[in-house]
Amino acid sequence: MVVVDSKVSALPAPVAEPRKLAVHFSSQSNEWTTPRSVFDELDGEFHFTLDPCCTHENAKCKRHFTAAENGLAQNWKGQTVFTNPPYGREIGLWMRKAYHSALAGATVVCLVPARTDTIWWHAYATKGEVRFLKGRLKFGNATASAPFPSAVVVFRKSRAKSKDRSHWHNGQLELPI
Ligand SMILES: C[S@@+](CC[C@H](N)C(=O)[O-])C[C@H]1O[C@@H](n2cnc3c(N)ncnc32)[C@H](O)[C@@H]1O
Numbered sequence: 171m172v173v174v175d176s177k178v179s180a181l182p183a184p185v186a187e188p189r190k191l192a193v194h195f196s197s198q199s200n201e202w203t204t205p206r207s208v209f210d211e212l213d214g215e216f217h218f219t220l221d222p223c224c225t226h227e228n229a230k231c232k233r234h235f236t237a238a239e240n241g242l243a244q245n246w247k248g249q250t251v252f253t254n255p256p257y258g259r260e261i262g263l264w265m266r267k268a269y270h271s272a273l274a275g276a277t278v279v280c281l282v283p284a285r286t287d288t289i290w291w292h293a294y295a296t297k298g299e300v301r302f303l304k305g306r307l308k309f310g311n312a313t314a315s316a317p318f319p320s321a322v323v324v325f326r327k328s329r330a331k332s333k334d335r336s337h338w339h340n341g342q343l344e345l346p347i
Contacts, residue, residue: 203228203310204254204281208303212252212322216279220249223256223264228310230254246271246278254281262290265323269294272325284321298323 209230212218221234222241230252235241241253242263251271255264261282268278284302285291301322306315 201225201228201310202254202257202316204230204252205307205309208281208307209252212279212281216250216252216277218250218252218279220246220251222246222251222253242267246276247274249276251276251278252281253278257283262288262293265290265294268323268325269297272298273328275327276325277327278325280323280325282321282323283316284319295321295323298325 213230218231219233221229221231222244223237224230224234224241225236226234229236233249235244242260246267249271251268253264253268255261265280265282268280272278280295280298282295286295301324303320303322306318307320308315
């Protein structure tokens with residue numbers, strides 16, 4: 171015999187997550203605006219001169235590049251760069267740019283999701299100084315925490331020559347073995 175608690179059966183059926191929330195937290199959204207407190211703490215340490223991926227509204231530095239200028243195609247040499255890159259598949263390109271820009275004389279600090287199982291993490295993040303953030307960030311105006319952990323990866327400027335032997339093929343980053 172199945173006993174149904176009248177209080178439970180009176181509850182409304184569960185509803186799906188509001189669609190707006192799902193989209194806001196998906197990787198389709200590139201606008202994971204850095205929390206001001208996180209930026210200010212890092213800026214106090216590094217004194218950033220360039221934000222290469224932003225809109226004019228969420229730029230963290232006076233000198234900055236939006237998608238229209240394509241920060242990936244710009245020269246970061248000599249700059250102290252803060253980058254919170256787009257979190258889509260192109261994030262590997264930004265990490266590659268950060269790593270090679272450091273080899274060419276920039277200091278680059280990256281705020282990224284701590285996706286330690288990805289190719290880009292192993293190809294680039296592991297070559298930097300990794301600081302895992304405790305807890306989860308609240309990006310932009312969000313009241314809820316992000317559904318992923320974050321890390322700060324620091325690539326300090328180096329005089330070593332850049333030897334980039336990786337390349338992208340069919341949307342996959344291919345690395346030399
Ligand atoms: C995660 S948000 C970070 C925004 C801001 N820099 C911050 O820290 O709050 C990534 C930004 O990169 C911008 N973006 C996307 N593709 C870009 C490109 N090719 N060049 C420059 N900016 C780009 C997006 O519009 C978005 O504002």
